[in-house]
Amino acid sequence: MQKSVDPAEGITTYKILPGEFYVTKDNERIETVLGSCISACVRDPVTGVGGMNHFMLPVDKNATGASELSDANRYGNYAMENLVNALLNAGARRERLEFKLFGGGRIMSSTTNIGWYNIGFAFDYIYTEGFKIVSQDIGDVYPRKILYYPNSGRVRVRRLNAMHNQSLAAEESRYINNIGSKPVEGDVELF
Template sequence: MKRVPQDSAPESTHRARNAVARERLERASSPADAVEAVGEIVSQLFGSEEYALLAVDRTRTRLSLVTSFGIDPASFRDRSMAEGLIGRVARRGASFLAGRSSRLGASEEELSLSACVPIMEGGRVAGVLAIFRLLPHKRGISAGDVELLDILSVHAAPALAAPAAAPPPPSSPTATLPPPFAASSRLKSVYLYPGDAFVSDSPVELTTILGSCVAVCLWDTMLHIGGMSHYLLPASPLGQSASLRFGDAAIPALLASLERLGSRKHSVQAKLFGGAAVNASAQARGGAELGRRNVEMARRMLGDHGIRIVAEDVGGTAGRKLRFRTDDGLALVKVLGNG
């Protein structure tokens, strides 16, 4: 098993990731679009499925919940700025970072807090973004992550104008994962970052989070080997070197890596995921949504290589968590949304 060779240093990947985040936020044309952008950035680029966005009220003494995901919202709907780590961030305008900041004064629900950043507007703290448990692949907060949090701090204020999150109906059923997700824990798991690709000739479960990005999963029906690419943009800009961040380079590189393991195109099938319009009103260059352009690139590239697409879950307005098994080609998708 191996990662498809990269052509850029990690610092370059962080810069590209953060540039995508900044552009996503700057292009938000409404508060709802901005909320969607924040959710995608936290889940897909930062690496957490548990977060809350809170706004400072007019009295500047309390915080109200704008949106959340993966947490019990009851403790965050209305909070005093005088309590806990989240309140401290709102009062002082200084970020909390696990392992770098003091946890003194943390409330019970803040024990799993990984980061909390002030959302700035007009030189004042207008709200806070609290991020809780990180995804399993994350070993901590890197310098690139800190830069990403700074981008959210500076550009996420429009999201605070969205209508406050409504409490769920009392009888709302609890979502449960289908049995295959539980069984999959027996496999070795590898998390795929945006702009990354991985192939394996032994059983591995590849996991990633998708918004407007696209994951292409390839599986050889004869050899029972497979791999996945996760790219952010459809094509490399003119004058820029090829990179796995772009579909026109990532898909051929993934296929070439499988062929080096003995795979042949006639026995390879593909599955496509992602390409959501998570910032539905914001238009990418050329007037087409970024997610749709990413999907179109995958279909075109796979068609050019004679690879049949046997399944897909693309488009829509919600993010996705994807798990793909290289031993049997099984793909499992969980829809991500704001609570």
């Protein structure tokens, strides 16, 4: 995760990468770039506590546990649980959580449509847990840059052009190829 200050807005910004999430109560911005990955931007509108995750694949079928900084957050089943738990620990109320979903683009046309599976997982998780989706920009063939302001709930989405597809697709391919070589470790029990 990279922290910086946006000179134009004068706001502290956290850039998250695949397998990361960030939660805040402060007037900050969280941003990421998505291809087939999904980011859930989630907040409690009463407390202003909000956060964002960035996951690469839908489910770790071995589901042995994860920690906040673990590579296990590359999987949706860990990334969603860890984000929701961090929001609740920061003072959010479960019944007020609002979800905004982004990503799931098909940017690697020669491989399995991972974005489609990620979208399916995200919808299944949200509806199974009884949460509500208030906004979304998912699917299609575009990578996206997401700027999220958790305190207000505002999201800015920029669809990136095809030139970015090749570099993002190469980055996602490298990440996917490395996933199999790293064990999933941690101490969170999924139920």
